[in-house]
Amino acid sequence: MSVVVRFAPSPTGFLHIGGARTALFNWLYARHTGGKFLLRIEDTDRERSTQQAIDAIFESLKWLELNWDNEPVFQFSRAKLHAEVAKQLVEKGLAYYCYCSVDELTKMREESLAKGLTPRYNGYWRDRPVSEAPRNVSPVIRFKAPQNGTTIITDLVQGRIEIDNTQLDDMVLLRADGTPTYMLSVVVDDHYMEVTHVIRGDDHLTNAFRQYHLYKACQWTVPEFAHIPLIHGADGTKLSKRHGALGVEQYKDMGFLPEAIRNYLLRLGWSHGNSEIISTEQAIKWFDIHNVGRAPARFDLQKLINLNGVYIRQADNWRLLEDIRPRLEERTKKRTKMNLVLKGMNGLKERAKTLIELADHATFYLECPIFDDKNDTYTQKSADDNNNRYLAKVANMINYLQILIDLLTTFNNFDYLLIEEEIRKLCKRQELKVGDVVMPARIAITGSTVSPSLFEVMSIFGKDETISRLAAYRDFLSALS
């Protein structure tokens, strides 16, 4: 029998990082086994489900490149079928109508809690004749859960788990308004979608036991379960907004690459020997649900950032340019110089951990960051703080800049290696430190003390732009002193 898995988020918010991992594991398992990866939107909670959230989930999955098979299933559209199943169970005597009010149920839970028991429904209407039913109350349908014995589930991740059936209470299948609950819907949908493996968050583990009996009551095959541990925040508690339980979209906005996120999420709770950098192809080949760890893992942003740097360095230059183009265009009008960014990409991507950084560092190719277009002058203010250290030695800097200009003016060929060779020769001749000469030029050309190799930058700019920036800064410094 071929594998069918599904990712079934409820559209009550964005797709968070934990959901993304659940989706990834399902997707990998499907691709690994050559099975199907289905998507089901669990929108039975009409109050909290939004179109916005549905769109966000689709967008996030697409961005992560976790493509699903078949059309997505919207659970609410199948509500009639779900209700039908509930009614059939009543007819078979496997479920019953319950007329308890919300207040009564709350009271019941409080009483159990006071006695030190698990709060749950006490089965008041389980064996009570319908003739006793109050007139003006619309009933819910409850499932008759077994009251004795034990239930055993062999979870693919958690192993064999046994619970006492006294833990199970009679869960609501159909609400008073006739809409199905999650417990009913999942089971019915998973059955009709022919899902063979239910891979989901650990928080559903206890649900599996209740669902198990529902499968049995319907005489359906119980799927394999795999409950993967949740992701925790850096402090070990449940991941919340405070920790970075952000939407996938927000990680995109922070400049992360989808392949970096996939790799990070995969390694969180799963490993393959000493492999850290794992391509998607390798992941598909290696992934097995059986060796997913059982303990929850903490989310470590530093490791994600590091991994992102690795993937940026590996990425194609054109693709990176396209990734940062919107950010660059936001920042400057000089779109004609994008080819310079592309030429400089090898030097730039070596130094960036995120696409934001990459865009930041690339800006100088488009315009000199410390040159203010409006006033047609340089500003010290916009230069980074380090510059001040060098600006203290203005006279020296003017001198070095002039030496460089004189040298570069004689060049016909603006080749990277040639520039380096000649500047080194000059420094040796005049007994100057290469760093002393290079740093003022770096500030003049890139507006910062941090940049890719200056010789590379110069060769990319070419003679005119290089000398023009050097001269402009020289003049600015002269005016200062």
Next chain:
RNA sequence: GUUCCCAUCGUCUAGCGGUUAGGACAUCGCCCUUUCAAGGCGGUAACACGGGUUCAAUUCCCGUUGGGAACACCA
């Protein structure tokens, strides 16, 4: 509170009775060097605790402690 799950460096993890307990991120040195990265080399750093079982326990069993999850007419 009740039930279930979990436990190796700060973090993610390898280990599946006998290892100098390995790797990665982070961190700290050094090297390389025009800055910053990247890279190279090296350092600090872990088997929660207590009982068993065994010739031998990080590894198997039990308990303690500590963490987590679930207990809705939410999903």
